[in-house]
Amino acid sequence: MTEIPTEIAEVTTMKTKIVSIVLAFVLLSISLATGVNAIDGIDINKKADLTVIFAPEGEGAEINFYLHKIADVEETAEYKVVDRFKGYDIDLEDNTAEEWRLLATYLTGVISADGISADHFVKTDSEGRAVFSGLPLGLYYVSGEVYHGDRVYVTPTPFLISLPDRDATGEGWNYNVELYSKYSSVPDSEPVSVEVLKIWNDNNDASRPEKVEISLYDGEKLYDTVVLNKDNNWQHKWTELYGGTVWSVKETSVPDGYSVSVEQQNRRFVITNTKTVPSVPSGPSLPQTGVMWRPVPILAFLGTGLVIAGVLRRRG
Numbered sequence: 484m485t486e487i488p489t490e491i492a493e494v495t496t497m498k499t500k501i502v503s504i505v506l507a508f509v510l511l512s513i514s515l516a517t518g519v520n521a522i523d524g525i526d527i528n529k530k531a532d533l534t535v536i537f538a539p540e541g542e543g544a545e546i547n548f549y550l551h552k553i554a555d556v557e558e559t560a561e562y563k564v565v566d567r568f569k570g571y572d573i574d575l576e577d578n579t580a581e582e583w584r585l586l587a588t589y590l591t592g593v594i595s596a597d598g599i600s601a602d603h604f605v606k607t608d609s610e611g612r613a614v615f616s617g618l619p620l621g622l623y624y625v626s627g628e629v630y631h632g633d634r635v636y637v638t639p640t641p642f643l644i645s646l647p648d649r650d651a652t653g654e655g656w657n658y659n660v661e662l663y664s665k666y667s668s669v670p671d672s673e674p675v676s677v678e679v680l681k682i683w684n685d686n687n688d689a690s691r692p693e694k695v696e697i698s699l700y701d702g703e704k705l706y707d708t709v710v711l712n713k714d715n716n717w718q719h720k721w722t723e724l725y726g727g728t729v730w731s732v733k734e735t736s737v738p739d740g741y742s743v744s745v746e747q748q749n750r751r752f753v754i755t756n757t758k759t760v761p762s763v764p765s766g767p768s769l770p771q772t773g774v775m776w777r778p779v780p781i782l783a784f785l786g787t788g789l790v791i792a793g794v795l796r797r798r799g
Contacts, residue, residue, distance in 0.1 A: 525558050530620070535612070537664045539666050539668065540632050545608070545609065546630045547604050548626070548639070550602050550624070551590070551601055552619070553568055553573065553623065555620070575622065585746055587624060587643050588745045591641050591731045591747075596733040622646075631671065646658070673726065674725070675750055678720045678750065679753075681754050682754070683755075683756055685741070685756070685757065690758075696709070696711075696734070696736065698732065701728050701729075701730065734756075
């Protein structure tokens with residue numbers, strides 16, 4: 484019996500181990516690719532339910548809550564702004580929680596100013612629960628009426644909610660969302676003030692306008708319009724205002740070449756205009772055919788592993 488040289492035996496064993504590792508990698512990759520589809524895909528044929536709980540004084544408060552649908556959602560969890568909001572400064576790509584908070588404040592102003600009617604409204608029950616059932620999937624702006632409590636006015640804080648939302652594990656989707664509404668309150672015996680500050684994020688660009696107009700709204704009713712410029716340090720303060728309403732502001736016309744965001748802290752609004760940079764075409768994007776594209780990198784590695792395995796076998 485011919486004895487196999489030690490060097491050849493070691494090489495053969497090494498190749499066998501490499502091939503085994505590659506095959507294991509292939510099986511793992513297929514498993515991961517399948518898992519990504521199962522976790523991330525939204526069932527766009529489903530409907531969603533939303534329950535908003537408003538209990539500012541430890542018990543339910545009966546007020547109306549309103550829903551405005553801002554965007555549809557696709558199976559890939561990407562948003563498409565609905566037609567009646569396409570003319571506004573709304574960016575829904577890779578948003579953080581803070582960016583959604585700012586967007587909600589901005590939407591409060593434009594919805595009030597332009598009298599955009601709600602898609603749905605529900606009155607809370609005696610426990611403070613507003614239940615919206617059978618909603619089409621998408622991104623919604625949620626707002627509520629001012630509640631007159633025990634010597635205080637309580638205002639629900641507007642917010643954005645995605646339906647469906649991520650579930651508690653972060654690995655699936657929740658089509659039955661329940662949450663508590665945040666709120667702010669002021670004594671009903673005291674007037675309130677509203678401040679607005681304009682900030683320019685443009686590196687002192689020469690195209691910056693010399694002035695802008697800001698409108699203050701009492702609910703959907705125009706209360707006042709002021710001009711902000713260098714002379715007043717781009718800010719204004721309204722005083723002796725009624726506390727039992729929702730006050731909001733809107734820049735009457737956003738300058739060309741700028742985007743706008745609005746931040747609110749109590750009744751102080753900061754409106755920031757940012758100089759926009761023209762986007763450079765980056766080539767065609769992946770086709771949106773309903774296929775999940777996140778497994779593509781995994782499958783690319785899978786192909787590389789197969790090539791390596793083939794080369795090793797040929798050399799053997």
